[in-house]
Amino acid sequence: MVKVRNRIPKFKEMDMSVFTLRFKSDLEKKFVYDYYKKSIYQVRISFFLAVLLYGFFGILDMHLAVELRNLMWLIRFCVIMPIGFLVIITSYAPDFDKYRDITMAFTMILFAIGILLMTIITPKPVDFAYYAILMVTFVFVYTLIGIRFISATLTGMIILLCYEVTAILILNSPMTVVVRNNFIFISTNIIGIFAAYSIEFYSRRDFFITKIFEYNQQEMFKLNEELEDRIREQTAELIKTNKGLIKEIKSRVDIEDKLRSTNIKLNKLLNDTITGLVSAIEYRDPYTAGHQRKVTQLAVSIAQEMRLSKDEQDCIRIAAMIHDVGKIYIPVEILSKPGIVSHHELELMQNHPQAGYDILKEIDFPWPVAKIVLHHHERLDGSGYPNGLKGEDILLEAKVISVADVMEAMSNRRPYRPSLGVEKALEELEKNKGKLYDTNIVETCIKLFKEDNFKFEEKSN
Numbered sequence: 001m002v003k004v005r006n007r008i009p010k011f012k013e014m015d016m017s018v019f020t021l022r023f024k025s026d027l028e029k030k031f032v033y034d035y036y037k038k039s040i041y042q043v044r045i046s047f048f049l050a051v052l053l054y055g056f057f058g059i060l061d062m063h064l065a066v067e068l069r070n071l072m073w074l075i076r077f078c079v080i081m082p083i084g085f086l087v088i089i090t091s092y093a094p095d096f097d098k099y100r101d102i103t104m105a106f107t108m109i110l111f112a113i114g115i116l117l118m119t120i121i122t123p124k125p126v127d128f129a130y131y132a133i134l135m136v137t138f139v140f141v142y143t144l145i146g147i148r149f150i151s152a153t154l155t156g157m158i159i160l161l162c163y164e165v166t167a168i169l170i171l172n173s174p175m176t177v178v179v180r181n182n183f184i185f186i187s188t189n190i191i192g193i194f195a196a197y198s199i200e201f202y203s204r205r206d207f208f209i210t211k212i213f214e215y216n217q218q219e220m221f222k223l224n225e226e227l228e229d230r231i232r233e234q235t236a237e238l239i240k241t242n243k244g245l246i247k248e249i250k251s252r253v254d255i256e257d258k259l260r261s262t263n264i265k266l267n268k269l270l271n272d273t274i275t276g277l278v279s280a281i282e283y284r285d286p287y288t289a290g291h292q293r294k295v296t297q298l299a300v301s302i303a304q305e306m307r308l309s310k311d312e313q314d315c316i317r318i319a320a321m322i323h324d325v326g327k328i329y330i331p332v333e334i335l336s337k338p339g340i341v342s343h344h345e346l347e348l349m350q351n352h353p354q355a356g357y358d359i360l361k362e363i364d365f366p367w368p369v370a371k372i373v374l375h376h377h378e379r380l381d382g383s384g385y386p387n388g389l390k391g392e393d394i395l396l397e398a399k400v401i402s403v404a405d406v407m408e409a410m411s412n413r414r415p416y417r418p419s420l421g422v423e424k425a426l427e428e429l430e431k432n433k434g435k436l437y438d439t440n441i442v443e444t445c446i447k448l449f450k451e452d453n454f455k456f457e458e459k460s461n
Contacts, residue, residue, distance in 0.1 A: 014208050021149055021200050023208075031207050035148075036097040042331075043146035044091055045344075047104070050140045051084035054111060057133055061118075068121055080114040083107060101151040108145065112137050112159040116166045131181055134163065135188055142192030143199065152196040156189045206328060209276070216273045217362060224364075230258060273363075274318065277325055291408055294456045296320035298445070299404035301454060305444045306400075315367035316397050322369075323376050323401055326356030353377050354386045372398045376405060379436040399438040403429060403445050406437070408456065422449060 015024045022028055054076060061072040087107050090096055096103075112134060119130045141147070141155050163185060167173040173181075234255045278292065299320040303313045327335060330352060334345045341349065357374035375398035378384035380391055394402075410425035426446055433442035448454035 009205070009208060009212075014205070016204060016208075021197070021204060023204070027208070027211065030211075031204060033097070034207055035203055036100060038329075039146045040091065040097075043100075043104075044088060046140065046144040046146065047084070047091075047107075048088055050108075050111070050145065051081055051088070053136065054084065054114075055081050060130070060133075071121060072118055075114050075117055080111060083110060101147045104145050104147045105141075105151050105155040108137060108141050108155055109158055109162070113162060116162055120166060120170055131163075134159070134185070138185070138188045138192050142196040149193075149196045149200040153193050156192055160185055160189060202332065210328075213273060213277065213359070220364070227258075231255060274322055277322055277328075291412070292321055292324055294408045294412070295323065295401065295404045297457060298407060298448075298454070299401050301448055302400050302404060302441060302444050305448060305452075306440070311367075312397065315369065315372070316400055318365070318367065319369045319372040319376075319397055320401050320404065322360070323356065323373050323405070324352060325359055325373065326352035326354065328359075329355045350377070350385050367397075368395065371395060372401065374398075376401045378402070380438065381435055383436065396438075400441055403437050403441045407445060412456070426450075 015027075016022065017024065023031060058073060058076050061069045061076070084107060087103055090103070091100075115130055115134050115137065122130060137159065138156055141159070142152050147155065163181070164178075167178050167181065238252075296317060299316050300313060303316045308316075327349075330348055334341065334348060337345070353374050353376060357370050360370040360373055363370070372395055374386070375389060375394050378387065378389040378394045378398065379402075380394070382388045382390040406428065407425045410420045410428060411422045413419045426449060429437055429442045429445060433439045
């Protein structure tokens with residue numbers, strides 16, 4: 001298993017096929033199970049939307065093919081849409097994952113055939129509007145309904161082949177029309193194939209990194225067990241031999257040296273794991289990674305200004321570096337989405353403190369890092385999340401990171417809005433100190449910006 005240090009693993013290190021994206025090891029079955037389990041809710045929503053859109057486009061029949069409306073609606077509402085709803089219902093069956101890709105692919109091909117039947121029925125040039133709807137089908141096939149890259153590609157090619165048969169052999173369309181439509185459809189397929197490839201690649205890479213993280217945890221536990229065994233062996237040897245005080249002291253010095261060496265290895269492994277996580281998040285979502293780095297910078301400065309102990313400062317530094325690690329489970333398209341997020345997307349976003357806690361809780365940090373990550377969106381008045389904690393129930397380190405988090409988020413640009421500026425961020429903290437944020441921490445933060453000219457440092461190349 002490859003250890004992530006300061007870079008993202010490559011195809012060879014992940015033992016993954018460049019063409020099919022399949023893991024060559026036993027990780028393939030584990031990935032498929034994990035991928036299906038995590039994506040089934042999104043698949044149901046997307047497929048339900050596809051069925052609704054299929055019916056909604058029935059409005060076109062009323063305006064473009066009035067005389068043939070009943071026949072068109074027969075295809076839409078009596079054949080295709082019932083099949084779509086049947087697929088959604090069967091998705092709740094225990095064995096659905098075994099047949100998910102082929103079921104979804106076959107259904108989308110039926111959707112496309114239904115559209116092509118409408119193009120055959122409708123007169124020229126009305127049929128061009130139905131060709132346009134075929135584009136939407138490609139979008140769902142490659143990006144929204146959750147079938148994997150190979151299945152999506154084969155599905156897109158079959159739909160394209162169905163179009164060729166319809167246009168050339170059935171409709172005898174002019175070659176100029178066929179060429180024009182082929183240019184559009186083939187371009188769409190190429191873009192779709194790249195999109196499906198990228199989506200599955202990043203899903204597999206994130207899964208692989210998670211497995212590396214689990215592997216590194218096991219390595220740390222193993223080192224701890226080896227250390228305990230070694231200490232027991234040395235102690236038993238001392239009791240058994242008892243060859244004098246000098247030999248006993250020497251043995252104890254040897255044990256301490258080995259303990260110190262092992263602790264150095266453990267600390268290095270811990271730092272490598274954290275660095276790997278930060279690097280993974282940066283490649284997956286540069287906004288999140290840059291945000292964590294800047295929050296760390298400000299949080300440590302606040303802790304130093306408040307004269308917190310060196311141990312507390314180290315704790316804040318580690319927790320701030322990975323306080324948004326839970327966002328690794330949030331789809332990239334939501335993290336980088338411009339504009340307003342939906343209620344469902346907001347719920348996913350607000351779950352990241354709990355997800356981060358679940359990732360970190362089993363790691364034996366010398367500080368309560370997992371709880372700090374869990375608390376960093378809690379507020380003094382209980383209006384925060386995920387647990388609505390109040391006042392002293394929130395860890396001091398989490399309160400420091402909370403203030404730094406708000407300050408950085410408001411004063412820097414995000415995918416969904418431009419920067420609000422430092423002054424607006426300071427006004428927000430001043431307005432809500434004692435209510436949402438710790439008063440002493442807020443005043444320390446304001447002093448850093450207004451008196452000490454604190455500025456966020458950009459990442460050096």
